[in-house]
Amino acid sequence: MTAYLHGYIPKEQQRLMDQAGVLGSLIYPRVDFSGCKKLLEVGSGVGAQTEVLLRLFPDLEITCVDYSQSQIDRARQNLAFAGDRVKFVCQDARKLQVEENYDSVFICWALEHIPDAAQVLVAIKPYLLPETKLWFTEVFNSSFYFHPAFPGLTKYYKNYNDLQVSLGGNPDIGANLGNLLRNAGYREIGLFHGGFHLDQRKPEELKEITQYWKELMKSAASGMIEAELVTEEDVLAMEHDLDSIALNDNAVFFYHFIQVSATV
Numbered sequence: 697m698t699a700y701l702h703g704y705i706p707k708e709q710q711r712l713m714d715q716a717g718v719l720g721s722l723i724y725p726r727v728d729f730s731g732c733k734k735l736l737e738v739g740s741g742v743g744a745q746t747e748v749l750l751r752l753f754p755d756l757e758i759t760c761v762d763y764s765q766s767q768i769d770r771a772r773q774n775l776a777f778a779g780d781r782v783k784f785v786c787q788d789a790r791k792l793q794v795e796e797n798y799d800s801v802f803i804c805w806a807l808e809h810i811p812d813a814a815q816v817l818v819a820i821k822p823y824l825l826p827e828t829k830l831w832f833t834e835v836f837n838s839s840f841y842f843h844p845a846f847p848g849l850t851k852y853y854k855n856y857n858d859l860q861v862s863l864g865g866n867p868d869i870g871a872n873l874g875n876l877l878r879n880a881g882y883r884e885i886g887l888f889h890g891g892f893h894l895d896q897r898k899p900e901e902l903k904e905i906t907q908y909w910k911e912l913m914k915s916a917a918s919g920m921i922e923a924e925l926v927t928e929e930d931v932l933a934m935e936h937d938l939d940s941i942a943l944n945d946n947a948v949f950f951y952h953f954i955q956v957s958a959t960v
């Protein structure tokens with residue numbers, strides 16, 4: 697198993713659950729699995745998105761694939777309420793081998809971490825039924841803009857993305873989803889943007905998202921310190937800058953992720 701930007705400690709596993717709650721209203725309005733019965737979720741983590749999908753689409757049975765046994769174990773606990781509507785597969789999705797076929801696929805915040813993520817799109821294809829519905833949501837980290845341009849956050853964010861690249865990931869993979877799907881032979885590919893453009897018109901939302909962003913950034917802190925990309929002081933400076941943005945009269949906080957829909 698390759699190193700993973702956010703790590704697998706319990707605090708990070710809880711962060712994934714919290715993240716699904718904070719960002720859910722941005723991710724799910726478009727996602728449509730109506731009429732689908734069997735969904736494959738790749739990089740399902742601790743089941744944070746699975747829980748939302750089970751609730752939104754009561755006819756779905758979901759197979760969760762993750763290559764970390766500790767994520768699968770936590771997902772089993774989180775999704776115990778769903779009984780046999782959920783199955784778990786601990787595998788590298790680039791070499792997927794499963795017994796069933798699927799009419800839907802969901803991937804969220806996972807391809808960004810997978811070196812040569814195109815392999816996942818090829819590996820899942822033999823298991824997809826005609827007209828399978830695919831919905832992916834992935835990062836586009838170059839879209840991040842904030843004002844004032846505080847140096848602590850600027851430095852930390854650059855190093856955060858550099859670490860992900862050094863681990864074989866792609867912090868801008870969202871922008872490439874159209875080509876990745878096209879090159880793997882998928883059809884009817886639709887690209888959409890989602891995210892936030894916050895300022896002092898909505899101070900509560902600005903505060904909530906800057907706090908969320910702080911936890912996201914901190915989730916990579918131990919890896920970044922270990923790789924000598926930042927110091928403890930740099931982590932504190934990043935946190936301080938995010939608190940300051942939330943209070944600044946001229947604050948702007950902008951980020952866009954990319955969603956893609958496709959079929960086989």
Ligand SMILES: C[S@@+](CC[C@H](N)C(=O)[O-])C[C@H]1O[C@@H](n2cnc3c(N)ncnc32)[C@H](O)[C@@H]1O
Pocket residue numbers: 700702712713716738739740741742743744745761762763764767787788789790803804805806809810
């Ligand atoms: C940021 S988490 C996202 C989890 C979930 N999709 C969510 O939004 O809460 C990314 C997950 O992808 C998994 N992952 C990374 N590389 C993988 C691979 N090659 N095959 C399967 N899962 C992988 C990690 O173990 C991790 O649980």
